[in-house]
Amino acid sequence: MNDLVTYAYAVARADDMLHVRAAVLKGVADSPVHLVPGSHDDTLVLVVSHVPAQDFQEDALKLHLEDLDWLEAVARAHHGVIEAMAVHTTVLPLRLATVYLDDTRARDVLDARRALFAERLAHLAEHVEWGVKIHVEPSSAPAAPAPQRGEALSPGRAYLRDRRQQQSVRDSVYQDARQAAETIEALGRRYAVERARHRVQQGVLAGPVGENVVNDAYLVPREHCEKFRSEVLHAADGLRGVRIEVTGPWAPYSFAMPSVVADDAAAGTEP
CATH class of the missing domain: 3.30.70 (Alpha-Beta Plaits)
Incomplete structure (x- = not known):
């Protein structure tokens, strides 16, 4: 198993300013934020960072969720990334502790759900x-x-x-x-x-x-x-x-x- 997994914060529409904003953000575990585009269409991106795999394995995560200090730190970082991106554009927030094995798997999900993500982003625009x-x-x-x-x-x-x-x-x-x-x-x-x-x-x-x-x-x-x-x-x-x-x-x-x-x-x- 890899030492790092991909933690996903939100889906957003891609533009140059979004890349600039993501480049200066730190997320969960103080990890740098970056964007994962789709395989064939880069108009939508996942906002992600890499986090230690051992903290987000199923058994470890269950224990962490009972640790209020750990949970608060993750929730604050999760919320901070989403709110920072939301200042610039409409975002589709994902659940706390949504993780994938790697960026490739995250991209697969973005590709598979692209139409649904795009429809929801259009609905949420300017709201x-x-x-x-x-x-x-x-x-x-x-x-x-x-x-x-x-x-x-x-x-x-x-x-x-x-x-x-x-x-x-x-x-x-x-x-x-x-x-x-x-x-x-x-x-x-x-x-x-x-x-x-x-x-x-x-x-x-x-x-x-x-x-x-x-x-x-x-x-x-x-x-x-x-x-x-x-x-x-x-x-x-x-x-x-x-x-x-x-x-x-x-x-x-x-x-x-x-x-x-x-x-x-x-x-x-x-x-």
């Missing part, structure tokens, strides 16, 4: 991805009213009353979150051309405060980006306990058909 998350924070909602003067309740009844009031506040916050979600969905229909629903984030990924209840991505034409972002951020105005987070603009990760390469390269070195 970017925005991430939209909705968080609920019941603790920041209005407190329940204090008991009336002279009102005397047993400890048990007081506990039940407080629990009902807390539940009422929570129900109100979640209802407001649904309202914000409906407003954002309407804005998506107005400004975006595609929407992707992702699993809500939990634990450390969800952040220190609140609960993530919506985690969506929208594919938005560049000309509508400012309006989309501004109006989404105002979708929770007047709603207590609801927080909206907007991230982007990103290369269109959620709309790049990651399953395109699933038959040709799994995460890890090809057999």
Whole structure:
């Protein structure tokens, strides 16, 4: 087995500036980035670099994916290459840890999928991805009213009353979150051309405060980006306990058909 394998970041349309930009980039494992053109048509290229084979063999990769420091370093490098290329041109991002035995095998995949890659790049041209998350924070909602003067309740009844009031506040916050979600969905229909629903984030990924209840991505034409972002951020105005987070603009990760390469390269070195 070779000491190095080919790590693929994205598909893009070739031009002279793309080669210049790739020549100054470092990717995963601090490896220099280069472009792999097709065999018979160099209008499309794969953005790749060479990485140590031992880190991306199936068994080794499974262990690495449990190492958060290693995973973060690879993800940052992967994302950095894609975003640097996306500044110049439309890119079709590939999944994290998409690797091939060598550049020849990567070229074979590019040749086999050329029509599909070209169609998707044309669809994504002049569009970017925005991430939209909705968080609920019941603790920041209005407190329940204090008991009336002279009102005397047993400890048990007081506990039940407080629990009902807390539940009422929570129900109100979640209802407001649904309202914000409906407003954002309407804005998506107005400004975006595609929407992707992702699993809500939990634990450390969800952040220190609140609960993530919506985690969506929208594919938005560049000309509508400012309006989309501004109006989404105002979708929770007047709603207590609801927080909206907007991230982007990103290369269109959620709309790049990651399953395109699933038959040709799994995460890890090809057999």
